Amino acid sequence: MLSRRSIVVCFAFEAAAFAFFIGVLLDRHAHQRDPVYGVNQWGYRGAARGERLPREIRVALVGGSAAYEPGRTLEETMSNNLLYQLQEVGRPLAIEYSIVNLSEPGAGADAYVDTLREYEFLGADVTCIFDGYDVLHGLAPHSRQHSAIFRAVGYLPLLPSRILGGPGWMSDPDGGVVQLLRADQTEPGDVTCEGASRGYCAAIADTVRFALARNRPIVVASPPSVSPRHAAQQQSLGALLMRTFASDPRFMYLDTGDAIDLSNRAHSPDGLHRTVAGNHEVGQRIAVGILHLLARLNVQPH
Amino acid sequence: MTRAVARFAAIALLLGVVAALAQAAPFGDRDIYQTIGRQLIVLDCHDVHCYRILPAPILEHLPGSSLFNWKLYAVLTNAAAAVAIGHLCLVLGLSSRAALFATWISALGFGPAQSVFDPYTSDPVMYLLGPVMTADLVGGRIGRPGLVGSIGVLAKEFAAAPLWIFTLLSALRKRWDTALRTALAATTATLVWFALQTTMMALFNYSYGNNRSPQLLSGAYFAVWTSALGWPRSLFALFMTFGALFVLLPAGYVRAERTLRLLAIASLPAVAAFVYVQQPDRALWNFHFVAIPIAVLALEKLDDALCWAFVGAFGVANLRLGDNLPAAVAWVRGGALAVSLAIAGMAAAQAMRGERATDLRAEAS
Numbered sequence: 001m002l003s004r005r006s007i008v009v010c011f012a013f014e015a016a017a018f019a020f021f022i023g024v025l026l027d028r029h030a031h032q033r034d035p036v037y038g039v040n041q042w043g044y045r046g047a048a049r050g051e052r053l054p055r056e057i058r059v060a061l062v063g064g065s066a067a068y069e070p071g072r073t074l075e076e077t078m079s080n081n082l083l084y085q086l087q088e089v090g091r092p093l094a095i096e097y098s099i100v101n102l103s104e105p106g107a108g109a110d111a112y113v114d115t116l117r118e119y120e121f122l123g124a125d126v127t128c129i130f131d132g133y134d135v136l137h138g139l140a141p142h143s144r145q146h147s148a149i150f151r152a153v154g155y156l157p158l159l160p161s162r163i164l165g166g167p168g169w170m171s172d173p174d175g176g177v178v179q180l181l182r183a184d185q186t187e188p189g190d191v192t193c194e195g196a197s198r199g200y201c202a203a204i205a206d207t208v209r210f211a212l213a214r215n216r217p218i219v220v221a222s223p224p225s226v227s228p229r230h231a232a233q234q235q236s237l238g239a240l241l242m243r244t245f246a247s248d249p250r251f252m253y254l255d256t257g258d259a260i261d262l263s264n265r266a267h268s269p270d271g272l273h274r275t276v277a278g279n280h281e282v283g284q285r286i287a288v289g290i291l292h293l294l295a296r297l298n299v300q301p302h
Numbered sequence: 303m304t305r306a307v308a309r310f311a312a313i314a315l316l317l318g319v320v321a322a323l324a325q326a327a328p329f330g331d332r333d334i335y336q337t338i339g340r341q342l343i344v345l346d347c348h349d350v351h352c353y354r355i356l357p358a359p360i361l362e363h364l365p366g367s368s369l370f371n372w373k374l375y376a377v378l379t380n381a382a383a384a385v386a387i388g389h390l391c392l393v394l395g396l397s398s399r400a401a402l403f404a405t406w407i408s409a410l411g412f413g414p415a416q417s418v419f420d421p422y423t424s425d426p427v428m429y430l431l432g433p434v435m436t437a438d439l440v441g442g443r444i445g446r447p448g449l450v451g452s453i454g455v456l457a458k459e460f461a462a463a464p465l466w467i468f469t470l471l472s473a474l475r476k477r478w479d480t481a482l483r484t485a486l487a488a489t490t491a492t493l494v495w496f497a498l499q500t501t502m503m504a505l506f507n508y509s510y511g512n513n514r515s516p517q518l519l520s521g522a523y524f525a526v527w528t529s530a531l532g533w534p535r536s537l538f539a540l541f542m543t544f545g546a547l548f549v550l551l552p553a554g555y556v557r558a559e560r561t562l563r564l565l566a567i568a569s570l571p572a573v574a575a576f577v578y579v580q581q582p583d584r585a586l587w588n589f590h591f592v593a594i595p596i597a598v599l600a601l602e603k604l605d606d607a608l609c610w611a612f613v614g615a616f617g618v619a620n621l622r623l624g625d626n627l628p629a630a631v632a633w634v635r636g637g638a639l640a641v642s643l644a645i646a647g648m649a650a651a652q653a654m655r656g657e658r659a660t661d662l663r664a665e666a667s
Contacts, residue, residue: 007486014489021493021500028504041504048507050345121345155504 027159036073039170042119043144043156045074045101050122055301056096059086059290060124062112062207064132065174066223067103069273076276077101078130081283082290089291095301100124106140106172107132109203113210114145118154120214125299126290127211127218129204133226133272134175136200142172177272183227191229192236201237208245217250217293221286225257226272249296254289256282306385309402313409314381317418321373325624327420335422336368343502348511353499354424356457372421379426380417384409386433391595393437394562400598403609407594407601408433410617412543413587419622424457425584432591435464439484440561448487455495460588462491463572467592470568471561515579522579536582543586545619545639546612547593549646553600553653562599566592600653601646608645615642 002010031041031048040048045068052058061067061079069077079101086097100122102115109131116127139145147169150156161168179185180196193201204220211218220241225231238253245251260267260278267278274282334351337344339362344352361371388405392398408414408429417426431454435447447465454461465488472481502508510516515523528536541548555563569592576585601609618638623631 002483002486004482007482010486011489014486014493017493018496021496024500024504041507048346050507051347153505 023159027157030158030162031156036075037071038158039144039156041155043104043147043150043154043170044119045077045079045103046099049098049100052123052302053096053098055094056098057086057090057126057294057299057301058122058124059083059097059099060116060119060122060127061099061101061103061130062115062127063103063130064107064109065103065105065134065172066132067101067130068105068107068170070105070172070174072273076279078274078279078283078286079103081276081279082128082286083283085284085287086290089287103130104140104143104170106135106175107143108135108137108139109200109207110137111139111143111145112203112207116207116210121154124216125302126294127216128286128290129207129218129220130223130286131204131220133177133181133223133230135178136180136197137203140172140175142167142169144169174273177226177230181227181230181233183229185229191233193233193240194236197233197236200233201240204237205241205244208241208251212245212248212250215250217252217297217299219252219254219286219289219293221254221289222257224260224262224267224274224278224282226262231257250293252289252293254286256285259285306388309388309405310381310385313384313405314377317377317380317409317414318374320415320621320623321377321418321421323623324419325626326369327422328625330420330422332420332422335372336362339363339368343506346507347502348509350510350513350515352508353502354456354458355498356424356453357427358424369421373418376414376417376421376423376426379430380414381409383426383429383433384414386430386437387591387594390433390437390440390591391598393440394565394595395559396595396598397602400595400602403601403613404594404598406613407547407598407616408590410613410620411547411587411590411594412545412583412620413590415620415622416584416587419624425588427454427457428460428588429590431461432464432588435461436468436565436591439464439468444480444483444487448484448490451487451491452494455491456498459495460576460585462488462495463576463588464591465491467565467568467572470571471564474564474568475561518579524578524582527582539583540577540586542620542639543583544590544593544597546616546642546646547597549643549650550597550600550653551593553650553657554596554598556657557599557653558596562596566596601649603652603656604645604649608648612642612645612649615639615645 028041031038035047039045042048061082067079074080079099083097083099090097100119102119112129144150144156147156156169158168180188180191188196191197208218208220222234222238225234234255234257238255241253260274260281262268262271266275267281268274331351334349335358338352338355339358342355342359357375361375362368364371384405387408388401391401391404396404413425413429417423431450435450438447451461451465465484469481469484469488472484513523514521514526531539555566569589573586573589576588601612615638619635619642621635
């Protein structure tokens with residue numbers, strides 16, 4: 001038999017638990033209120049959608065700032081442009097293409113395996129790596145991977161940081177071009193996979209290996225070149241990946257370094273970020289690559 | 303004990319025959335319950351049933367066909383619920399004769415008939431938990447029904463209702479200490495339910511979809527139901543939930559002891575709430591553990607033959623074997639309803655006369 005004091009303590013505990021769960025509902029509501037710039041409750045851009053539609057083929061996009069495009073509306077991103085291209089092809093065939101954009105701002109290549117592992121439950125049919133140029137490795141300060149709650153249960157809380165007035169998860173800005181790859185840099189002299197980008201290239205190769213080990217087709221798309229050093233890095237990465245994985249039909253490397261000219265204002269407002277037209281061009285190139293890979297493997301919608 | 307087992311077996315046999323004869327339900331929630339049963343978690347589920355994670359995963363993992371397992375569950379659980387009603391009547395101080403009739407009325411009522419016909423539902427668990435938990439609470443136990451209610455909300459939200467009802471009942475009796483303890487059990491069960499809803503929404507992207515139940519300010523599910531059926535059919539459907547028991551209820555209430563009367567009063571807020579947010583007729587039957595003990599207090603004034611005739615007619619009126627049956631079946635059911643109403647009218651009149659005579663004797667003495 002509980003004493004009165006114990007009963008009061010139990011009520012207090014329950015009141016706190018109710019408050020916590022109401023907070024969770026409000027947090028989820030806050031996620032849903034910002035579909036344009038924000039991330040969903042599972043920590044990625046776009047609507048949270050786990051269950052598959054009939055005849056759906058799902059593409060997972062992995063990358064850093066270049067794929068996440070912080071500050072840009074969801075509608076304008078390369079990810080959405082890629083989706084539109086795929087949908088246009090899929091519609092007459094009654095195939096429902098979808099994209100889950102798992103990229104995060106400021107994420108380095110060594111974070112991609114963890115990302116794929118974290119979101120394995122989404123059951124993507126094909127993975128696309130669209131890497132950035134603002135970091136080579138590591139995570140941004142507000143990466144979802146730094147959230148203990150996200151790591152524990154896969155839910156990315158939003159409200160605590162808002163209430164405390166701090167920056168929220170996934171709020172890191174695009175870091176621009178990492179110093180190593182800037183056009184005005186001369187050191188180190190070798191930015192290829194044999195030189196300063198050795199760790200970066202190995203991380204991308206590990207990601208490909210991870211996807212293939214799970215029998216997931218994977219496309220690695222190099223982003224538009226932001227500098228000659230960046231182009232050199234990506235070309236050496238392409239060569240490395242082709243040497244390692246070319247014999248596997250589930251792998252494809254796409255060089256979209258020249259897909260658009262970033263000095264053209266129609267494609268880039270600042271020589272680095274892409275306009276909607278630029279995203280359309282890049283998205284189209286990647287869509288064609290993904291469709292070729294799926295056709296080669298005869299992947300059928302579920 | 304032996305008598306209860308015999309009654310359980312007889313009811314299970316009868317409901318089993320009905321389940322075997324019944325046509326397959328043409329629509330319902332079969333697909334979603336089968337999916338819940340196989341997967342437990344249905345990502346992005348926008349159906350209110352997805353939050354009812356019991357007993358589907360157990361039934362769908364049993365050997366045998368899905369339909370057979372669900373029908374067997376409906377039969378056995380409803381039979382157990384009927385026996386539990388009989389036990390509750392005894393706990394409430396009713397005679398063993400009244401308890402016997404209550405058992406059979408419960409077995410042949412709207413809820414069992416509906417759930418044996420279309421067994422893909424958590425409802426039978428609620429029909430069982432209502433009387434089981436209430437009997438425990440009336441008997442002075444709080445911990446066990448609290449635990450049962452906290453697990454029961456995983457099947458359906460109604461499992462917390464008996465705890466809230468008894469909290470209010472205790473408050474009406476000014477037994478504040480009991481009310482406080484039962485309120486703790488009720489809030490615990492409600493917290494478990496709320497935690498389940500929130501967890502499913504946050505982690506697995508569940509929602510209520512287009513279900514109107516949570517839209518409390520715009521009529522909730524009651525508005526959908528009444529607008530779909532129209533008011534006359536809605537009122538008839540609500541009447542058919544308890545049917546002839548409605549005729550017995552006023553007379554039974556007059557004859558009832560204070561505890562049973564207060565139980566009825568304490569149930570009213572929950573009745574209003576569940577009828578408002580759930581499918582009203584099915585929601586109403588959840589409260590059979592309050593209605594039947596009161597109704598049999600009026601019925602037991604009749605002799606055995608009439609009581610059994612009432613039980614039989616009541617059962618036939620509720621019988622549901624299919625949606626495309628010959629017109630003659632509808633006529634038989636209508637006739638049975640008329641017979642049950644007539645007998646209920648006689649019982650109610652006799653009970654009221656008896657009550658008046660008792661009052662006069664009390665005044666004279």
